[in-house]
Amino acid sequence: MFQGVLQKMLTEWANPIRYYLPMENDFVLMNQLIGKDITLQLVGYHCMNCGLNKPIFRQGYCKECFFEVPQTADWVMHPELSKAHLNIEERDLAYEQQVQLQPHYVYLANSSDVKVGVTRKTQVPTRWIDQGAHEALVLAEVPNRYLAGVAEVALKAHMADKTNWRKMLTNQITPIDLLDVRNQVQPFVPAEVQPYLTAETPIWQIHFPVEKYPSQVRSLQLSQTPTYTGKLVGIKGQYLIFDDNTVFNVRGNEGTVVNLSII
Structure with a gap:
């Protein structure tokens, strides 16, 4: 199991693109997880500026920091x-x-x-x-x-x-x-x-590591579904794509602390 504060996935130019998810003590090569069942579990929050466990407002920042930092x-x-x-x-x-x-x-x-x-x-x-x-x-x-x-x-x-x-x-x-x-x-x-x-x-x-595209998309929000398990079938943009048409925007959930388990 890996735990860490979600940040946008790092990418490496290749055919297809290689994706790396920064975790607390390691980088997870997400391409290797395609075809496998994984679990995402909400643990808490970590503002990308102040570091406090406060609800994330936008772009990985709590509300106070969002209106103060130059990055936003x-x-x-x-x-x-x-x-x-x-x-x-x-x-x-x-x-x-x-x-x-x-x-x-x-x-x-x-x-x-x-x-x-x-x-x-x-x-x-x-x-x-x-x-x-x-x-x-x-x-x-x-x-x-x-x-x-x-x-x-x-x-x-x-x-x-x-x-x-x-x-x-x-x-x-x-x-x-x-x-x-x-x-x-x-x-x-x-x-x-x-x-x-x-x-x-x-x-x-640009070629992306996708085995199957969804026919429609259902966006996963960990604030509403704190634990989710699904089979990863692709990665495109900053989205994880699962075989049940669920998609998870990693960048859109920056500042969220999660557990990542590979089943």
């Missing part, structure tokens, strides 16, 4: 609100400068339908793996998060900027030519970002 400020979800390039602090200027003032990608990805997104250059291809995208390409490389956000805002008037997680997990994929989409949307990129468009960029093809 508005610019994280809305890059166009970034102000570090103006030397303006929102919660912690040193942290904001470190994260915002580095190269960012504006990208196109397909996890069910084409979407536009933003990520730090250092987070590729991790960001796409976490979203469950089976293909992606870089549209532009910009020097800071603000410019990436400006481009994203302009482009989401023409396409989605969110992943449809239900379609992603049931593998309902719309065939799309990302190169063609790139050529179609480039004129909509704001003038200040046009100089950063990438001329030649490869399409990343």
Whole structure:
């Protein structure tokens, strides 16, 4: 049995992607558990900032910490609100400068339908793996998060900027030519970002360790079902997929202390 505070699974580029779940004293290679029955049991909570056993509010933080730490400020979800390039602090200027003032990608990805997104250059291809995208390409490389956000805002008037997680997990994929989409949307990129468009960029093809996709999905909430046992049949994005159509969002349950047993 393993015990630990849930954090998002670490990934390793391979065909298929390899997933590692950090536990208290070890990393569990989750790919090896596919085909096996496992039990998840709720033990308690551990705020990713203060470390207290308090109910998790969002993103692994208790309510008090969520509204204080720089990792959850508005610019994280809305890059166009970034102000570090103006030397303006929102919660912690040193942290904001470190994260915002580095190269960012504006990208196109397909996890069910084409979407536009933003990520730090250092987070590729991790960001796409976490979203469950089976293909992606870089549209532009910009020097800071603000410019990436400006481009994203302009482009989401023409396409989605969110992943449809239900379609992603049931593998309902719309065939799309990302190169063609790139050529179609480039004129909509704001003038200040046009100089950063990438001329030649490869399409990343991503393969996930899934033996069987669910026909529909039922989301497991440990707060409502403290103990769950099921046969693991796949991993996609940050979701564990079980043979009874249950899916468990590991990243969405960060800060939850669990026991993981292999039957």
